[in-house]
Amino acid sequence: MAPGQPERTLSWQRILHGCLLLLLVVPLLLLNGSCARKPAVSLAPDSYPLFTDDLAFADLQQAIDASLRYLRTLPPDTLLPVGDRRVSPGRLRASLLAFAGLIGSRPSPDILNREIRRRFEVLQATGTTGFNPGREMLVTGYFQPVFQGSLVRQPPYIHPLYTVPRDLAVRRGRAGGGRSIGRLADGAFLPYWSRAEIEQQGRARGNELVWLRDPMDAFVLHVQGSGLIRLTDGSLRGVHYAISNGRPYRSIGKYLVDTGRMSLADASLESIRAYIAEHPGERDEILHHNESFIFFNWSRGLDAVGNLGVRLTPGRSIAVDQRCFPAGGLAFLSSRQPTEDGSGRITGWKPLQRFVLVQDRGSAIRGPGRVDVFWGTGARAGAAAGRMKETGALYFFILRQDNAH
Numbered sequence: 001m002a003p004g005q006p007e008r009t010l011s012w013q014r015i016l017h018g019c020l021l022l023l024l025v026v027p028l029l030l031l032n033g034s035c036a037r038k039p040a041v042s043l044a045p046d047s048y049p050l051f052t053d054d055l056a057f058a059d060l061q062q063a064i065d066a067s068l069r070y071l072r073t074l075p076p077d078t079l080l081p082v083g084d085r086r087v088s089p090g091r092l093r094a095s096l097l098a099f100a101g102l103i104g105s106r107p108s109p110d111i112l113n114r115e116i117r118r119r120f121e122v123l124q125a126t127g128t129t130g131f132n133p134g135r136e137m138l139v140t141g142y143f144q145p146v147f148q149g150s151l152v153r154q155p156p157y158i159h160p161l162y163t164v165p166r167d168l169a170v171r172r173g174r175a176g177g178g179r180s181i182g183r184l185a186d187g188a189f190l191p192y193w194s195r196a197e198i199e200q201q202g203r204a205r206g207n208e209l210v211w212l213r214d215p216m217d218a219f220v221l222h223v224q225g226s227g228l229i230r231l232t233d234g235s236l237r238g239v240h241y242a243i244s245n246g247r248p249y250r251s252i253g254k255y256l257v258d259t260g261r262m263s264l265a266d267a268s269l270e271s272i273r274a275y276i277a278e279h280p281g282e283r284d285e286i287l288h289h290n291e292s293f294i295f296f297n298w299s300r301g302l303d304a305v306g307n308l309g310v311r312l313t314p315g316r317s318i319a320v321d322q323r324c325f326p327a328g329g330l331a332f333l334s335s336r337q338p339t340e341d342g343s344g345r346i347t348g349w350k351p352l353q354r355f356v357l358v359q360d361r362g363s364a365i366r367g368p369g370r371v372d373v374f375w376g377t378g379a380r381a382g383a384a385a386g387r388m389k390e391t392g393a394l395y396f397f398i399l400r401q402d403n404a405h
Helices: 012-029 060-071 089-103 109-119 195-201 215-224 252-258 269-278 280-288 379-387
Strands: 040-042 080-082 085-087 120-125 137-144 146-150 159-162 168-172 179-185 188-191 208-212 226-230 236-244 294-298 317-319 330-340 346-360 370-377 389-399
Touching: 060 089, 060 346, 089 109, 089 120, 089 330, 089 389, 109 120, 137 215, 137 226, 137 330, 137 379, 146 215, 159 215, 159 294, 195 280, 208 215, 208 236, 208 294, 215 226, 215 269, 215 280, 215 294, 252 269, 252 280, 269 280, 330 379, 346 370, 346 379, 370 379
Parallel strands: 137 370, 146 226, 317 346
Antiparallel strands: 040 120, 080 085, 120 389, 137 389, 146 208, 159 208, 168 179, 179 188, 226 236, 236 294, 317 370, 330 346, 330 389
8 A cells, every 4th residue: 555745843643643543543443354245336327426526627637647657567468356347457548548538628517427427337336344235435544754764774773664575476366366475485485474574583684775763663654655764864765665575464553452552542653652662672562463564665756656656646546455446447436534724724524526546555455445545745634644534435437348449
């Protein structure tokens, strides 16, 4: 899953609180971490909702172009999931190009919706499993943080981020059947090392990318998927998600609650940081409860980059479980979002209604009921992202076959 230059008036603990709380604690609220049998269902044209865009199409073409660049890299016979079917990259490209042509004239809502009904199939994500007649999604937000770091190990920079180790192997399934991450040993394909094994046994030693001050800084980057590193010479470089170790994500917030160390009401990034600072002997036990481990690459620039290798567009790029929904695909998200005053202080809520692109994923974004919206870089983006823990609905667009020419 894949995310600035901070405004110094807010502490990173405050900014990261809400956003990281969702990924550190929110698995308490989730029902299922795998794709439902039908992660999306096709709607009849007369039951389509009203599609409007609260950003007035700003930056939408930029996000569409990023998805098109990714889709052009895929072999033509690749199959991507949407609903209970599989579609080709060519069909998704045709959908994006047709939609880009439609919005190019900035159509009125009436024309936009009439053309969508005529030209596109719309599939609604089924949302969280179980009794969910409204097909509701859990909508969260993420952003790009900044931490201090060094290219060489020197105190206080002693906690590494790693790039991809040579012994990590990826085994791909047939005909879009997914992939497994592991390692080869004596001809056998084994699970890759856990977080504890990597950190305590030096299993990734020699692959250090950069060194950070605090192991919690590294852990936060593992959760966010990307960030900016302010190096000791004052320069700024970006890091982004390369691959995980393939191990399951487990919430350390939930672990602290389950083991009686804190209540759910008290669990936050600040309280987790404070608890670990007050109980340093328990730090490894707590952090290693989450076996998932992320490896990073340097980014070409300072923009946040998702798992597709393309620049994320604030407010337009989303992270979903790409086993359920198509990487690069076009969707419409309906939820609500925080409002703010001129200083960035959150003052209330307003509707969120916009077209979005699937351009990221995350180790905590599992199943058909989760969508994470990228809010951008810096303190204001972090403040807004940190407030997002809302219900919503997600709809995918596929160009009808008789329009695919």
